[in-house]
Amino acid sequence: MNIFIINKKKIYILIFLIIIFFIVLYIFFNKYLKNSIQASSDVNNDLQTSLDALFNSKEKVAYLTFDDGPTKSATPKILDILKEEDVKASFFVIGKYVKNHPYIVKRAYKEGHYIANHGYNHNNSILYKNNESFLNEIRNTDIEISKAIGIDNYCSHIFRFPNGYSSSIYKSQKKEAVKLLHSIDYAYIDWNCLNKDSEIHYSKNQLLNNFKKSSKNKDTLIVLMHDTTDVSDSSSVLKDTILYLKNQGYIFKNFYN
Ligand SMILES: [Zn+2]
Known part of the structure; x- marks a missing residue:
């Protein structure tokens, strides 16, 4: 009987120790995993922090950004105007269009514009299908840019959703996608100013007025436009937009500086 009691006690102690062991193991792995996720999302923290800071900057700087190109109908015209006005801008290109018009992207790059990444297909059901699909949308776009500009392993570093x-x-x-972006040395940026060129068809004057309203009382501007002509044509109002901004005392930058 005595022997049985001692054994029972031993079993209780053993069970107690096993439970403690698993609790310690759980705490350790939980902490370790959390740290490793944190580490991967901190990889590109510096770039993300500096891009986020632009939205609170008090400097009168305009970052002109053009999404959804390249297109034959708008991008060359936009490049001509940027050249005339000596303005450097940023192009968030779509991979499959880079493949169709590599020479336009090459020209934009050679003329000092920032070539940024807007995904390969511009199709949310493909982009957010799973992690691999999201990363492929980015990688395949960078591969097309690399081929277009003749630079091996080009990395855009900046993505726009x-x-x-x-x-x-x-x-x-998108919240999950940001972690993936940071893990591949990427950051993302939205905008704080737009002329609504992708919403409905606007005339030249309406586009300029939309832009003036949207930029009012803002210091640093991250301006969203599109180098497409299927809805409204921002290229038709680009020169007036630049002249208006110059007149307001803005200088122009892209994401190189
Ligand atoms: Zn877009």
Whole structure:
């Protein structure tokens, strides 16, 4: 009987020690995993921090950004105007269009514009299908840019989410996607100013007025435009937009500086 009691006690102690062991193991792995996720999302923290800081900057700087190109109908015209006005801008290109018009991207790059990444297909159901699909959209776009500009392993480092990070669609997927972006040395940027060229067809004057309203009382501007002509044509109002900004005392930068 005595022997049985001693054994029972030993079993209780053993069970107790096993439970403690697993609790310690759980705490250790939980901490370790959390740290490794944190580490991967901190990889590109510096770039993300500096891009985020632009939205609070008090400098009168305009970052002109053009999404959804390259297109034959708009991009060369935009490049001509940027050259005339000595303005450097940023192009968030779509991979499959880079493949169609590599010479336009090459020209933009050679003329000092920043070539940034807007995904390969501009199709949310492909982009957010799974992690691998998201990363492929980025990688395949960079591969096309590399071929177009003749630089091996080009990395854009800056991504713009189709419809923007702040839009209400695919919220949870975008939150996860940011971690993926940071793990591949990428950051993302939205905008704080737009002429609504992708919403409905606007005349030249309406586009300029939309832009003036949107930029009012803002210091640093990250201006969203599109180098496409299927809805409204920002190339038709680009010169007036630049002249207006120069007149307001703005200088122009792209994401190289
Ligand atoms: Zn877009």
